[in-house]
Amino acid sequence: MNDLKNTSNLAAIDAAHHLHPFSDMKELNAKGTRIIERAEGVFIYDSTGKRYLDAFAGLWCVNVGYGRKSIAEAAARQMQELPYYNAFFGTTTPPATLLAQKIASHTGEKLKRIFFTNSGSEATDTWFRMARVFWKALGKPQKTQVIARRNGYHGSTVAGASLGGMKLMHEQGNLPIEGIHHIGQPYWYAEGGDLSPADFGLKVARELEAKIDELGEDQVAAFVAEPIQGAGGVIIPPETYWPEIARICKARNILLVVDEVICGFGRLGEWFGHQYYGIEPDLAPIAKGLSSGYLPIGGVLVSDRVADVMVEELGDFHHGFTYSGHPVCAAAALENIRILEEERLVERARDHIGPYFAAAWKSLEDHEVVGEAQSVGLMGGLQLAADKSTRRRFAKPDEVGMLVRNHCLQNGLIMRATGDRMLASPPLTINRPEVDEVIDTLRKALDHLRDAKMA
Ligand code: PMP
Numbered sequence: 403m404n405d406l407k408n409t410s411n412l413a414a415i416d417a418a419h420h421l422h423p424f425s426d427m428k429e430l431n432a433k434g435t436r437i438i439e440r441a442e443g444v445f446i447y448d449s450t451g452k453r454y455l456d457a458f459a460g461l462w463c464v465n466v467g468y469g470r471k472s473i474a475e476a477a478a479r480q481m482q483e484l485p486y487y488n489a490f491f492g493t494t495t496p497p498a499t500l501l502a503q504k505i506a507s508h509t510g511e512k513l514k515r516i517f518f519t520n521s522g523s524e525a526t527d528t529w530f531r532m533a534r535v536f537w538k539a540l541g542k543p544q545k546t547q548v549i550a551r552r553n554g555y556h557g558s559t560v561a562g563a564s565l566g567g568m569k570l571m572h573e574q575g576n577l578p579i580e581g582i583h584h585i586g587q588p589y590w591y592a593e594g595g596d597l598s599p600a601d602f603g604l605k606v607a608r609e610l611e612a613k614i615d616e617l618g619e620d621q622v623a624a625f626v627a628e629p630i631q632g633a634g635g636v637i638i639p640p641e642t643y644w645p646e647i648a649r650i651c652k653a654r655n656i657l658l659v660v661d662e663v664i665c666g667f668g669r670l671g672e673w674f675g676h677q678y679y680g681i682e683p684d685l686a687p688i689a690k691g692l693s694s695g696y697l698p699i700g701g702v703l704v705s706d707r708v709a710d711v712m713v714e715e716l717g718d719f720h721h722g723f724t725y726s727g728h729p730v731c732a733a734a735a736l737e738n739i740r741i742l743e744e745e746r747l748v749e750r751a752r753d754h755i756g757p758y759f760a761a762a763w764k765s766l767e768d769h770e771v772v773g774e775a776q777s778v779g780l781m782g783g784l785q786l787a788a789d790k791s792t793r794r795r796f797a798k799p800d801e802v803g804m805l806v807r808n809h810c811l812q813n814g815l816i817m818r819a820t821g822d823r824m825l826a827s828p829p830l831t832i833n834r835p836e837v838d839e840v841i842d843t844l845r846k847a848l849d850h851l852r853d854a855k856m857a
Contacts, residue, residue: 409449412437423558441468444829444836446816456816457828457840462632462664463695466741467831473696473737480733489518489727498727501736505692505703508673508739510682515709518727519700522663523557525687529702530561531721532685533624533657536708539715546581547617549610549625549656553587555633556626556661556687565626567634583617585609587631588639591774591785591793603640607647614654624657624685625650629675632664635823636783638776644679657684657708663700664781667691668742668830671752671779678778684708694738699731747830751779758834762841763826769848771802782826784844788857796822797857805854809847815840817847 417431437449444467446456459465466473480497487495498518506514517532519525530548537545550556552567563571564578567587572578586593586606594602614622627647631637651658660683665675668691672678676686684707689700704712712719725731742748750756756779763782766775773787773795786803788796796802803819810817817840818825826840 409437410434412449443467443469444832452814454811454814454816455828455836455839455843457826457832458816458818459827459829460695461690462669462827463690463693465667465669465691465830466694466738466745466747467829470694470696470738470741472741473694473734476737477697477730477734480730484729487729488724490722494727495729495732497729497732497736501727501732501739504736504739505688505701509703510677512682512706513686513703514706515704516688516701517704518732519689519702519723520698520725520728520731521557521700522661522687522689523559523562524723525663525689525700525702526557526562526565526661527559528721529624529626529659529685529687530565532702532704532708532712532719533659535716535719536657536711537623539711542620544621545623545656547583547622548581549583549585549613549617549622551587551627551631552584553589553634553637554584554626554628554631554661556628557663583613585613587634587637588643589631589635589637590640592795599640600642603642604646607643607650610647611650611654614650614656619654619656622654622656624659626659626661628661628663629665629670629679630778630781630783632781632825632827633820635820636776636781636825636827637823638778638783644681648681659683659685659687662686662703663689664691664827667694667739668748668751669779669781669827671748671756673748692738693731693735696738697728697731697734699728699735742830745831751830755830755832755834755837756780759828759832759837762837766841766845766848769845769852771848771851777826780826780828780830780832784824784826786822786824786851802851802856805856806844806847806851809850810843813843813846815843815847817844 413434416435438446439449440447446454502516534546550565554567556562556565564582567584586609588606590599590602660676662674666688670678676683684705686703693699760777763775763777766772771786773785773790775784788794799822803822807819
């Protein structure tokens, strides 16, 4: 067994049998996969014993940090008592019901119900169907079109990849599916031209209004966006953006769907991203931080506006997953939320470690290759730039991002690059010396990019 688990054996087995998400398998098989074996706090360890500071919280999800025994124990207890039962046919399990109540204790007055899924992608497919079903139940079956954004990310299922605005995803599998439209993103650094960020925020928000006019208000079901685009590069919108989007959705009577899969559960220093921006979603998919990734679980928060129609008018909603509200995942999520509450991790992200991280992150703006370094809570996006005075970007954005990312990796720091943006999203438990370690290692990687003298 030991032999089977040694690094080169595992890598060979992996190459033979395991197709990885979002990976060029030929390249990966040639290089060999990194094997992560254990983790504690904000650190993960690979099979060679190398330690990395995980400034990405797994995949934006390990909000309470690694190694929480109480979550493992809660899951184990539940597994022994009742490993599985479904929520179909008029039944529930105590953890599923109590989790629904617990989540509702952190949402606004009008967002008190949840439909459970196993992932963010399934949550996307779920609200997509709900939005159409809602309008149909109200006698407006023609309101089916959904507007999303270029460079948004909402998952990898057919509806998720269609709603996302990733060209490379659309090219694989003839996407988007019919009925989905994309407008611009509030990415001022790259697309703002001579406009001020505030004016640019208004301009891109108003693309929504123009698209609604083009399609016809009576045809449009919903608009979806992430509070801050995550996979798209931690694009923090100008302050003018969200109020204008919310105004337009209200004025034009279309549902506002806020994708909370990354921003939910404390990432921005509030329980949910829409609370940070002061907006009220009609539907809000969640996942990731709900269980801090300890077990897969997601869901859709449903406002009274939609839930009342579903409850009173719809009859059966012909939709659901075998594992919707899985009791073991729900028990883990309940314990995860208990930890967030008890350790006041959300408030800590807002009032203590968030501001410390923000100042440290911002300090990188003095570096020659950094155009802009912004953050909210514990979510940071750093723009690499060839000439910061003119906002000129490097000619090969993917290459510069990878160069910085790989340098970080070699030096024990997990960061992510999206094109020429460096992304950070550490566990909410990260402490000050660990933040300093992130910044020091990243600064060295930025020096490395400067010294590489790329155009
Ligand atoms: N929405 C957003 C905003 C996401 O970032 C993600 C995943 N990164 C998803 C949806 C899809 O979630 P999952 O990978 O759990 O299906």
